[in-house]
Amino acid sequence: xxxxxxxxxxxxxxxxxxxxxxxAALALTLGLMPFGLVVGMTADAQxxxxxxxxLMSGLVxxxxxxxxxxxxxTEPAPILAAALTCLVINLRMAPMGVALGPVLDRLHGIxxxxxxxxxVDNAFALMVAEMRAGRRDAGFLVGASMVMWVNWMLMCGTGxxxxxxxxxxxxxxxxxxxLAALMSVLVPIWRGASDLLPWVAAGMLALLAHGVLxxxxxxxxxxxxxxxxxxxxxxDLRAAR
Numbered sequence: 001x002x003x004x005x006x007x008x009x010x011x012x013x014x015x016x017x018x019x020x021x022x023x024a025a026l027a028l029t030l031g032l033m034p035f036g037l038v039v040g041m042t043a044d045a046q047x048x049x050x051x052x053x054x055l056m057s058g059l060v061x062x063x064x065x066x067x068x069x070x071x072x073x074t075e076p077a078p079i080l081a082a083a084l085t086c087l088v089i090n091l092r093m094a095p096m097g098v099a100l101g102p103v104l105d106r107l108h109g110i111x112x113x114x115x116x117x118x119x120v121d122n123a124f125a126l127m128v129a130e131m132r133a134g135r136r137d138a139g140f141l142v143g144a145s146m147v148m149w150v151n152w153m154l155m156c157g158t159g160x161x162x163x164x165x166x167x168x169x170x171x172x173x174x175x176x177x178x179l180a181a182l183m184s185v186l187v188p189i190w191r192g193a194s195d196l197l198p199w200v201a202a203g204m205l206a207l208l209a210h211g212v213l214x215x216x217x218x219x220x221x222x223x224x225x226x227x228x229x230x231x232x233x234x235x236d237l238r239a240a241r
Contacts, residue, residue, distance in 0.1 A: 013111050013138045021126070021143025028122045029151045032063075036152050039066050040159020046073040050160050057156040061120065061149055064221075065089045092225045096124045103127065103136045111138065118145035198235065202228025 036057075043053040043066075060066055065086040072082050097104070097116060104115060115138055123145040130140050206224030209215045215223075 012136065013107060013142075015139065017135075017137030017139030018143035018146075020137075021123075021140035021145075022147050024126050024140070025123065025144035025147040028126070029147055032122070032148060032151060033155050035063050036155025037159035039063055039070070040156040040161075041163040042067065042070045042159075043156070044160045044163035046070050047075070048073075048160075050157065053160045054153060054157055058149075058153055060086065061118070061152060062086070062090055063152070088219070088222050091222060092121075093119060095229055096121075100124070100127060100131075100141070102131065103138050103141065107138055111142075115142055115145075118142060118149060120145060120148055122148060194235070195232075198228045198232035201231045 039057065040053060043056070048056070056066060068085045068089060069082040072078055072085060096119060100119075104112060107115060119141070123141055126144050127141045130137070202224040205227040206220040209220040209223045
């Protein structure tokens with residue numbers, strides 16, 4: 001094994017990795033555009049200014065959390081309820097960080113915290129595919145995430161600016177964008193039939209929480225994620241033995 005291969009195996013952060021991440025993220029970024037437009041239009045409808053919308057989008061950088069928080073938005077703003085909702089939904093980021101441990105554990109300072117600050121579902125999925133291919137360059141994660149962040153800011157801002165000109169009725173097909181963007185995350189991390197059990201279990205738990213128990217957002221998402229993750233972890237441990 002060459003020195004370069006050994007460095008990549010242990011984990012690294014290179015400009016070449018960032019460029020590869022940028023290229024890999026472009027296709028997924030196109031799919032995220034309608035999602036950003038929806039968030040921008042929703043923010044305008046709830047009375048947020050363009051500056052407030054951009055600050056929320058740039059600092060939170062989590063579309064599902066933003067949609068949930070905007071759905072709760074009233075005057076005065078329910079800061080505690082919105083913050084709790086975002087916290088519960090974004091708890092899924094914790095196991096994502098753990099899963100990326102082989103890539104992030106050897107990073108320090110701004111490289112580590114910058115990588116974590118930009119972490120989103122789609123970039124995580126692309127990075128998992130990289131790790132399965134034997135590559136552990138954290139630059140790939142940052143490159144992919146940066147492309148998505150820039151696109152997110154542009155689309156949220158555009159949606160807000162042109163919201164009055166493109167008012168859409170509830171139930172319009174474009175509002176499916178948020179669900180479609182989340183579903184696209186599944187493509188690069190699909191490993192075959194062995195993934196069906198945890199994925200189906202996660203979906204069934206979320207449906208049970210919402211349809212049977214009557215729990216509202218964000219609890220179905222959290223229960224589905226934790227249940228599916230636990231089943232997947234048990235499966236992997238059994239296979240490792």
